[in-house]
Amino acid sequence: MSPRTDIPALVGGIAVTALGFLLLLDRLEVLHLGFGWLWPALLATAGAYLVASGLARPPR
Amino acid sequence: MTQPPDTQPPDTQPTETAPPRPRRFLRSRRNRFLGGVCGGLGEYFAVDPILFRVAAVALAVVGGFALLAYPVLWIFVPRDDGTGNPEPLPVWRLLGGREGKPPSAGRALAIVGVVLLALFAALALFVGAGWATAAGGGVVVAGVVVALGFLAIAGAIAGRKRARWLVLPALILALPSGIVAAAGVKFEGGYGERDYRPVSRAALPADGYKIAAGSLWIDLRDTHLGAGTTTRLPVHVGMGAATVIVPESVCVQAQAKNGAGVVNVLGHQHGGVDVDYALSGATSEAPRLDVDADVGMGAFEVIHDPSEARFNGPHESFGPPGFHRDDGDRFPLTNRACTGA
Numbered sequence: 001m002s003p004r005t006d007i008p009a010l011v012g013g014i015a016v017t018a019l020g021f022l023l024l025l026d027r028l029e030v031l032h033l034g035f036g037w038l039w040p041a042l043l044a045t046a047g048a049y050l051v052a053s054g055l056a057r058p059p060r
Numbered sequence: 061m062t063q064p065p066d067t068q069p070p071d072t073q074p075t076e077t078a079p080p081r082p083r084r085f086l087r088s089r090r091n092r093f094l095g096g097v098c099g100g101l102g103e104y105f106a107v108d109p110i111l112f113r114v115a116a117v118a119l120a121v122v123g124g125f126a127l128l129a130y131p132v133l134w135i136f137v138p139r140d141d142g143t144g145n146p147e148p149l150p151v152w153r154l155l156g157g158r159e160g161k162p163p164s165a166g167r168a169l170a171i172v173g174v175v176l177l178a179l180f181a182a183l184a185l186f187v188g189a190g191w192a193t194a195a196g197g198g199v200v201v202a203g204v205v206v207a208l209g210f211l212a213i214a215g216a217i218a219g220r221k222r223a224r225w226l227v228l229p230a231l232i233l234a235l236p237s238g239i240v241a242a243a244g245v246k247f248e249g250g251y252g253e254r255d256y257r258p259v260s261r262a263a264l265p266a267d268g269y270k271i272a273a274g275s276l277w278i279d280l281r282d283t284h285l286g287a288g289t290t291t292r293l294p295v296h297v298g299m300g301a302a303t304v305i306v307p308e309s310v311c312v313q314a315q316a317k318n319g320a321g322v323v324n325v326l327g328h329q330h331g332g333v334d335v336d337y338a339l340s341g342a343t344s345e346a347p348r349l350d351v352d353a354d355v356g357m358g359a360f361e362v363i364h365d366p367s368e369a370r371f372n373g374p375h376e377s378f379g380p381p382g383f384h385r386d387d388g389d390r391f392p393l394t395n396r397a398c399t400g401a
Contacts, residue, residue, distance in 0.1 A: 004219030009212050012227035017209030019234050023202035026241045027193075035320065035333035038242040042235060049227055 011052035015045040086140040087133075095134035103140075182232055190236030194247045194272075194298060194356075201237045205230050242333075243319025245298045245356030247272040258283050261291055268294025268352070269302070275372050276302040285310060285347035294352045301359040303372040304351060308364050311346040311398035314339040316353040316360050322371060323353070324361040346397040 019041055026033035033041075084104070091099030091109055098116055102109030119126035138146035155163035155171055189201050208230040215223025249270025255277045258264050261284070269276055276297060285291050295302050306312055315338050316323045322331040330337050342348055353360045359371030 006216040006219060006221050006223060009216035009221065009223035009227070012224060013209045013212030013214075013216055015209075016212060016227055016230040016234070017206055019238075020202050020205030020207075020209055020230070023205060023234060023237055023241060024199065027198035027202055033238065033241050035242045038238045042231075042238060045234075046231065053224075 007056045008049060008053040012045075012049035015048040019045045084146070085137060086144075086146050087137050089140045089142055095130070096139060097130055097133045097137065100137065100140065182229075185229060185232050186236050189233040190240050191247075193237040193240040194245045196246075198237060198241060201233055205234045205237070208233075240356070243356040244317070244354065245319065246296070247298050249296060249298070250274075253277070255279070260284050261286065261289070264291065264293065268296060270296040271300060271302070272298040274300045276300070277305075277372060278303065279305045279366075280310070280349070281305055281307050285349065287347055288345050290348040290350060292350045292352065295354070295360065297353075297355045297358055297360065299357045301372040302353065302355065302361075303369050304362045305366060305369075306349055306362060306364060309346060309397055311342045311344055311348045312339065312351065312362055313342055313348060313398070314351040314353065314362060316351070316355070318353075318355040318358070318360060320357045321355060322359045322361075323355075324359070324363075324370065325351075326362055326364070342398040344398055348398075 022031075022033060022037075022041055025031050086100050086104075087096035088099030088103050088109070089096065091103060093099070093113065098112035099109045101112045116126040116130060119129070135151060136149065138149050141147045152163065155168040192198070192201050208226045212223045212226040212230070215226065249272050251272055252274045254269070254271055254274065256269060257279045259282055263283070269278055276295065278293075278295070293304070295304065312326060314325045316325060316335070317337075318335040320333045321335070322329060323335050323337045324330075325337060325339050328337065328339065351362060361369065361371055363369055
C-alpha cells in the first residue's frame with residue numbers, strides 16, 4: 001500500500017461499497033434486507049469510517 | 061443572569077492547581093467529556109460535574125430533553141479560554157468574526173446561504189433516494205452508492221484526502237434507500253384515502269387492493285362470500301394504514317407482513333419492525349377469507365366493527381411502537397366462525 005494512501009477514505013470507501021452491494025443484492029432479490037440487517041450494516045459502515053478517521057489522526 | 065457572589069476571601073491568593081471559578085457559565089476546557097457543557101455547569105456552580113452528567117443522561121432517556129438542550133448549549137455557550145473568559149463562539153469565527161470585530165454582513169450571509177444550500181441538497185438527496193427506491197429505482201440508487209464507494213477507494217489510493225467526503229453523500233443515499241428496502245415500501249396503487257365496499261366476490265379485484273401511500277378502508281360486511289368458499293384478499297400498502305372489516309360469520313385466515321409498524325388481526329396485535337404474523341387453523345365450513353397483507357410502513361388491521369378501528373378512520377391511535385399484545389378484554393377475539401363454536 002502506498003504511504004500516501006488515505007486510510008479513512010479507503011476504509012470508508014470499502015464500507016460504503018459493501019453497503020451498496022448489500023442494497024443492490026436486495027433490489028435484485030438475491031437476498032432480503034430486513035431492519036435486523038440494515039441497522040447493523042449502516043452502523044458498521046459509519047463506525048468503520050469513524051474508527052479509521054480516529055486512528056489516522058496524528059497524536060496531540 | 062445573576063452572577064454568583066465572589067466567595068474567595070480577599071487575603072488569599074488563588075493557587076495554580078485551583079483555577080479561578082468562572083464568573084459566568086462557560087463550557088469547560090479542562091473538564092470535558094463531549095463539549096464541556098456539564099463540566100462548565102459544574103465549575104460555575106462549584107459542584108462535581110458528574111451530577112450534571114447523570115442528570116443529562118436521565119433527561120436524555122426520559123423525554124429526550126437533554127438531546128435537544130445539550131447541542132444548543134454546545135453551539136451557543138462559549139468555551140472557557142482557560143482564564144475564566146469566553147472564547148469567541150465557533151459559529152462566530154466561522155462567520156468571519158474576530159475578537160472585538162463582528163463578521164461582515166456579506167460574508168456571514170454568504171456562509172449561511174452555503175450552509176442552507178448544502179442542507180437543502182442533503183435533504184433533497186435523502187428524500188429523492190427514498191422515493192426512487194420505492195418507485196422501483198433502487199438498483200440505480202444502490203449502483204450510485206457502489207460507484208461513490210469505488211471513487212472513494214480510488215481517491216484514497218491516490219492519496220487524496222478529499223475522497224473522504226464521498227462517504228457522506230453515499231450514506232445519505234444509502235440510509236433512505238435501505239429503510240425503504242427493509243420496509244418493503246413500493247409505490248404502486250396511487251395515493252390518498254380509498255374506501256371500498258364490494259357487494260360480491262366477483263367485485264373483489266383479483267390482484268387485491270393496493271395503495272402507495274395513504275389509507276385503505278375495505279368494508280366486507282355486505283359482501284356475499286358464500287358458504288364453503290375460500291376468498292383470497294391481497295392487500296398492499298406502501299406507507300399508511302389499511303383496515304379490513306369482516307362480518308363475524310366469516311372465518312378469517314391471515315398472513316400479514318409489515319416492514320415497520322403494527323399488525324392487528326381480530327385483537328392479536330404485533331408491532332415493531334419486520335412484523336410477520338399468521339393466523340390459521342380453520343376447521344369449519346364457514347365462508348373463509350384468506351387475507352394476504354403486505355405493508356411497507358404503517359398499520360394493518362382486521363376488525364369486525366368500524367368502532368374497533370384504531371389505525372384508520374376516526375378512532376385511530378397508534379399507541380407506543382414495538383408492543384405485542386392480545387386485546388382479548390377490550391376487543392374479544394370473535395373469529396369463532398373458523399371453528400364453528
